[in-house]
Every structure is written in structure tokens, then in C-alpha cells.
Amino acid sequence: MAVARPQGADHALLYVPGRSFLHRLNPLTKLTLVLWCAVAAFALPPEGTIPLALLSILIGSFAGAGRVFARRLALTLLPLSVALFVVHGMLVDHAGARASLLGLDLSREGLAYMVRILGRIAALLSGSLLFVCTTHPSRLLKALDAHRFSPGAAYVIASPLLLLEPFTQRAKAIREAQMARGLDLEGSFMTRVKAFPALLMPLVTLALADIDHRAQVLDGRGFRAMPHRTVLDAPADSRQQRAVRWAVLVSIPVLIAGGVLWHL
Amino acid sequence: MALINVSGLSFAYESTPVLQNVNLSVAPGEKLAILGGNGSGKSTLAQWIAGWLPRGSYAANAGEVTVEGQPWAELDAATRAGAVQFVGQVPMQQLSGFSFTVRDEIAFGPGNLALPEAKIRARVDAAVEICNLGHLLDRDPFSLSGGEQQRLSIAAALAMQPRALVLDEPTGNFDPESREALLAQLEKLPGALAIVWCDVTLGAPLSVAERVLLLDGGRIAYDGDVAGLLTHPRTAEIFGLPAVAQTALMLRERGLWPAEAPISMDVGRVASALRPMLESAR
Numbered sequence: 001m002a003v004a005r006p007q008g009a010d011h012a013l014l015y016v017p018g019r020s021f022l023h024r025l026n027p028l029t030k031l032t033l034v035l036w037c038a039v040a041a042f043a044l045p046p047e048g049t050i051p052l053a054l055l056s057i058l059i060g061s062f063a064g065a066g067r068v069f070a071r072r073l074a075l076t077l078l079p080l081s082v083a084l085f086v087v088h089g090m091l092v093d094h095a096g097a098r099a100s101l102l103g104l105d106l107s108r109e110g111l112a113y114m115v116r117i118l119g120r121i122a123a124l125l126s127g128s129l130l131f132v133c134t135t136h137p138s139r140l141l142k143a144l145d146a147h148r149f150s151p152g153a154a155y156v157i158a159s160p161l162l163l164l165e166p167f168t169q170r171a172k173a174i175r176e177a178q179m180a181r182g183l184d185l186e187g188s189f190m191t192r193v194k195a196f197p198a199l200l201m202p203l204v205t206l207a208l209a210d211i212d213h214r215a216q217v218l219d220g221r222g223f224r225a226m227p228h229r230t231v232l233d234a235p236a237d238s239r240q241q242r243a244v245r246w247a248v249l250v251s252i253p254v255l256i257a258g259g260v261l262w263h264l
Numbered sequence: 265m266a267l268i269n270v271s272g273l274s275f276a277y278e279s280t281p282v283l284q285n286v287n288l289s290v291a292p293g294e295k296l297a298i299l300g301g302n303g304s305g306k307s308t309l310a311q312w313i314a315g316w317l318p319r320g321s322y323a324a325n326a327g328e329v330t331v332e333g334q335p336w337a338e339l340d341a342a343t344r345a346g347a348v349q350f351v352g353q354v355p356m357q358q359l360s361g362f363s364f365t366v367r368d369e370i371a372f373g374p375g376n377l378a379l380p381e382a383k384i385r386a387r388v389d390a391a392v393e394i395c396n397l398g399h400l401l402d403r404d405p406f407s408l409s410g411g412e413q414q415r416l417s418i419a420a421a422l423a424m425q426p427r428a429l430v431l432d433e434p435t436g437n438f439d440p441e442s443r444e445a446l447l448a449q450l451e452k453l454p455g456a457l458a459i460v461w462c463d464v465t466l467g468a469p470l471s472v473a474e475r476v477l478l479l480d481g482g483r484i485a486y487d488g489d490v491a492g493l494l495t496h497p498r499t500a501e502i503f504g505l506p507a508v509a510q511t512a513l514m515l516r517e518r519g520l521w522p523a524e525a526p527i528s529m530d531v532g533r534v535a536s537a538l539r540p541m542l543e544s545a546r
Contacts, residue, residue, distance in 0.1 A: 159361045219341065221345060230375045230384060232367070232368070232381060
């Protein structure tokens with residue numbers, strides 16, 4: 001089933017529309033795989049985390065999310081690499097041999113530590129990106145509903161994404177209204193700091209009023225009237241996917257035990 | 265038995281009285297307009313009728329509201345949802361915050377009642393048809409215009425198949441064309457559905473209502489038909505009468521209005537009332 005791309009919540013999502021195998025997979029199966037990646041990122045040695053990250057990037061590219069992967073990984077890993085290189089390669093006095101590169105005196109142990117940390121973060125991040133780039137939140141919600149997940153918990157996942165747009169619009173409106181009343185938001189740093197409460201207070205007050213109203217709307221529409229909801233167009237699931245999920249979940253304690261033994 | 269019964273309701277926000285000894289009942293299928301100026305207590309009364317009040321620290325100073333003889337507080341959530349639906353003034357506030365598409369927003373309520381999928385689809389299709397939302401089904405509800413969001417709110421309320429629909433200034437965000445479209449859509453609603461329409465203007469609600477209630481300073485100043493409202497002394501002061509009604513009243517003051525014809529805001533009806541007199545003058 002093709003997933004409609006919403007307009008309002010678009011900018012808050014990294015979702016890339018598509019019809020790849022990964023897109024069609026049940027969100028809960030993908031969520032289980034993300035969980036496995038998160039555990040593996042800490043349990044596996046660098047020889048495992050770096051190939052895992054590369055594999056995720058490769059799969060992500062095949063699913064049509066290569067650009068999002070490249071951008072997000074670069075934005076996260078490049079500054080972190082520089083910081084780790086400077087701190088652990090040059091500044092922290094690690095024990096062991098040192099190496100010289102372009103006239104810089106570097107710690108081999110510090111560089112190995114840097115690679116270890118970067119490998120973990122890359123594996124964790126690329127696994128998560130695989131999920132968010134190929135899973136629209138509405139599909140995740142429907143999968144949770146279809147599996148009799150608590151409606152209240154599902155609401156906690158959905159509402160921040162959906163309410164971000166109206167919240168941003170309101171913040172802009174308050175800013176413009178306060179500026180029209182003479183609030184200086186373009187002066188010195190201190191002037192802007194002093195103006196901050198005039199922006200924040202109405203935003204918070206109105207958000208609280210909205211919560212009250214939305215609670216009434218939810219109550220009026222029978223939210224949590226029944227322990228479970230019926231959902232239209234739930235993502236397809238299969239016996240094979242259920243088996244994969246169970247296999248992945250069972251492998252997680254094994255992975256953790258292996259990681260602990262490796263570090264001993 | 266009345267569908268909704270408000271008996272001796274008095275209510276204040278903190279120390280400010282808003283409703284004073286309000287008594288009214290809404291019969292199944294009845295079309296009632298509650299009109300009044302700003303601060304007259306319409307929205308508060310609408311919220312009481314819809315079961316949104318009392319809540320938190322707000323409680324009635326006296327009186328109660330019952331639905332089919334039972335106080336709101338005694339009804340479970342599913343019964344409440346199927347009894348009365350409320351559509352407020354601010355469209356964005358009516359959205360559940362749970363749905364990424366218009367279709368899912370309409371299906372949200374029936375889904376909460378754990379109805380079978382086929383029934384939900386049928387309810388969604390019917391509500392979409394009435395509110396003319398077919399071309400917006402895959403849009404994000406928060407990306408719609410105010411008027412579209414209001415139509416969506418009404419559709420979401422109708423999908424609950426309530427016995428009463430309470431509308432609080434529902435056409436505030438509508439242009440004249442959308443207002444006319446909504447009125448046409450309301451005519452398509454099942455006759456058994458009671459409508460309580462609260463507003464500060466006479467036009468749209470009076471074209472739907474069979475009975476009108478004028479709220480003035482938290483008290484019911486008038487309860488009767490449309491013709492009686494137009495001749496009520498406070499009506500012209502609060503709302504200002506449209507030219508056609510003013511003309512009819514002026515003619516009546518001068519003894520030129522047919523005694524048997526009710527005063528109306530409808531140009532066609534006024535013309536019909538005046539036709540015999542004009543023809544005899546010719």
C-alpha cells in the first residue's frame with residue numbers, strides 16, 4: 001500500500017517515500033531490527049560495528065534514502081570525529097605507543113578508542129536511520145494499534161510529531177504580534193534575553209489551554225473507551241515476519257552475553 | 265423523553281456568574297439555535313450540553329444536565345461519545361493530534377469504539393460525503409485551511425453517529441460560499457439527529473433552527489420560534505436586524521403587514537406576505 005506523504009508534518013520527518021522491501025516490511029519487524037542494532041552497537045567489537053554500519057548504509061541507499069543517510073551521518077560523525085581526534089588522539093595521555101602523522105604526535109590507543117566510539121555511534125545511527133527513513137509514523141501507529149498496543153502510549157509517539165507544526169505556527173504568530181506591539185527582538189543579546197518571557201509566556205499558556213481542550217476532544221471521541229482500537233489499513237504482517245521478530249528478540253540476550261564475554 | 269435536559273443550571277467561572285437558572289430541553293431530532301451576544305454564556309452552555317463541563321475545578325453552582333434521563337457523569341465514555349458530539353469555535357483545537365491524514369482523523373473516533381473495520385469505513389464514507397472532503401482524504405489535518413479543518417471536525421463528529429450535534433459558532437471561519445455549502449450539507453443529515461447551534465449571528469443558524477433560544481446575560485430571554493425572536497425587543501439591539509426583517513417590522517408598525525404572516529428574514533417569505541397587499545394596491 002502506498003503511503004501518502006503528509007504536508008504539515010513533513011519537515012519534522014526524515015521519512016523518504018518508497019516501495020522498497022524495507023518500506024513494505026511491518027514497522028514492528030523494523031523496530032525489532034533497530035533494537036538489535038542498538039544492542040549490537042555496544043556489544044560488538046569495532047570489527048563488527050563498522051561493517052554493521054556500512055551494511056545499514058548500503059541497505060538504506062538501496063531503499064532510496066542514500067542522501068538522507070549521507071547528510072545525517074556527515075552532520076553527526078564529522079564534528080564528532082574531529083573532536084575525538086583532537087581529544088583522544090592528541091590531548092589525552094593514553095598509555096602505549098605513539099605515532100606521527102603530518103607532524104602531529106598521536107596516541108595509537110587514543111585513535112583506536114576514537115574508531116571504537118565512532119563505529120558504535122555509526123552503527124546505532126545508521127540502524128535508526130534505516131527505520132525512520134523507511135517508516136512513516138502513521139504506519140508505526142497503525143502497526144502498534146493492530147498489535148493491541150496501549151492507545152495512550154501510541155498517542156505519546158504521534159502527538160509530538162503532529163503538534164509540532166501548529167506549535168511552530170503559533171510561535172511565529174506570537175513573535176509577530178509582540179513585535180507589532182513594539183517588542184525589540186533584533187537588538188542586543190541582553191535586549192533579546194529580556195524579551196524572551198514575552199514570547200514564552202503566551203506560548204506556554206496557550207499550549208496548556210490547548211491540552212485541556214484536546215483532552216476534551218479525545219474524551220468526546222471515545223479515546224481509551226475500549227482497551228484497544230480498530231485501525232484501518234493496518235500494515236501487512238506475516239508468519240515469517242513474526243518468526244523473524246521472535247528470532248531477533250531471542251538473539252539479543254545472546255548478543256549481550258557474547259559482548260560481555262568478549263570484553264572479559 | 266427529552267434527549268438532553270438542562271434543569272436549573274447556574275454556573276460561574278471563579279466569581280463571575282455565566283449561567284443563571286437555565287432550563288431547556290432538546291428533543292430527539294430537534295434543531296435548536298442558541299443565540300446571544302459576546303459573553304452571554306452560549307459557549308459555556310454548549311459545553312454543558314455536550315458534557316465538556318463540569319471538569320477540573322469547575323462545577324455547577326446549581327442544577328444539572330442529563331442525557332436521556334441520566335446525568336453526564338454516570339455515562340461511560342463510549343455512551344457519552346455516541347450521545348452528543350461537540351464542534352467548537354477553533355478548528356485546529358478540534359483535531360485529535362493522533363492522525364496523519366484526514367481519513368484517519370475521521371476514522372479515529374469509530375476506531376476508539378473498536379467497531380469492525382467495515383462499519384468504520386461506512387461511517388467515514390458517509391461523513392466524507394456529507395462534508396465534501398473527498399479530495400482531501402490523504403492530506404495532513406494540520407495543513408488544511410481553517411474552513412477545511414472545521415468541515416473535518418464536523419465530519420469526525422458525524423462519524424461517531426451521535427444523537428445530538430452541538431455546534432459552537434461553526435461557520436466563524438467560513439466564507440459565504442462555504443457557509444452555504446455547510447448549510448446544504450446539514451440538510452443531508454439524518455432527521456433523527458438533534459442539532460444545537462450556538463452563534464452570535466442570526467443568518468446561518470436561523471436557516472437550520474426550528475426553535476430559537478435567546479441568551480442574555482446568562483439567562484434565557486426568549487424561547488420560541490424564529491418569527492417571535494425577530495420581534496423580541498433585545499434581538500435588534502444585540503444582533504442588528506437584516507434589512508428585510510427591518511422592513512417587515514416597519515410595515516407592521518404602520519399597520520401595513522398582514523396580521524397572519526410571521527415576520528421573517530427570508531426575502532421570499534416577505535415578498536409572499538406582501539404580494540396580496542401589493543396586488544390590491546395595483
